[in-house]
Amino acid sequence: AQKITQTQPGMFVQEKEAVTLDCTYDTSDPSYGLFWYKQPSSGEMIFLIYQGSYDQQNATEGRYSLNFQKARKSANLVISASQLGDSAMYFCAMTLTGGGNKLTFGTGTQLKVEL
Amino acid sequence: DTEVTQTPKHLVMGMTNKKSLKCEQHMGHRAMYWYKQKAKKPPELMFVYSYEKLSINESVPSRFSPECPNSSLLNLHLHALQPEDSALYLCASSQDRTSPHYEQYFGPGTRLTVT
Numbered sequence: 001a002q003k004i005t006q007t008q009p010g011m012f013v014q015e016k017e018a019v020t021l022d023c024t025y026d027t028s029d030p031s032y033g034l035f036w037y038k039q040p041s042s043g044e045m046i047f048l049i050y051q052g053s054y055d056q057q058n059a060t061e062g063r064y065s066l067n068f069q070k071a072r073k074s075a076n077l078v079i080s081a082s083q084l085g086d087s088a089m090y091f092c093a094m095t096l097t098g099g100g101n102k103l104t105f106g107t108g109t110q111l112k113v114e115l
Numbered sequence: 116d117t118e119v120t121q122t123p124k125h126l127v128m129g130m131t132n133k134k135s136l137k138c139e140q141h142m143g144h145r146a147m148y149w150y151k152q153k154a155k156k157p158p159e160l161m162f163v164y165s166y167e168k169l170s171i172n173e174s175v176p177s178r179f180s181p182e183c184p185n186s187s188l189l190n191l192h193l194h195a196l197q198p199e200d201s202a203l204y205l206c207a208s209s210q211d212r213t214s215p216h217y218e219q220y221f222g223p224g225t226r227l228t229v230t
Contacts, residue, residue, distance in 0.1 A: 003128075031215060032215050033214075033215040033216045033217075033218075035218060035219075037213050037221075041217060043203050043205075043221065043223060043224040043226070044222070044223040045124035045158070045205060045207070046221070047218045047219070047220060047221075048173075050216070052216050061184050062187060065207055091158075093157075094215075095215035095216075096215050097214070099215060100163055100170060100212045101146060101163075101209055101211075101212040101214065101215060101217060101219070102160055102163070102169055102171065103160065103219060105157035105158055106155060106157065107156075108157055
């Protein structure tokens, strides 16, 4: 079965600095999708970025980029130029081919952006 | 438009009540999901509907009864709940469930308290 690990329960970053949130995964399936979601205190899960297992290039979406290292089974999220509004819980998640698009989430990282 | 709406935002119910949670999307998505999220934990999948048919039930107790009246609507009927069922209930949708590469879009959730 697949597994997602986020080892950083909490992170602090200064405003305007970059921050990396770690995510490692474990699966023997060659085809999978990796996702990052942001969950502010309001509760809504906001989709940030997606990386497919066969994608050759790292995904980017505005200030978000995904550092995909397939051999190491890692999919770290990099947020550049942090803003106060980035303070939230961040979840790494994955789906498998044949898994019915079932999202498996990591335990999350609580990010706080400070002035 | 990547909006998924959920009503109500908050719900307090007694253990003998019957209530329903509603979810709606107008993105033409053919897969819809219910998740349960306890505080400071990742979401846990409950049900998946694909093309209006129930395709995954993650061994959810029968006091939770899902319904998909049409491709845009998803309901979760609640009956005889327990206090431990108090949680944030999230609805999500995706293009379909046949590929692991489709992101899921979440609604803002319903915060349920069972007294």
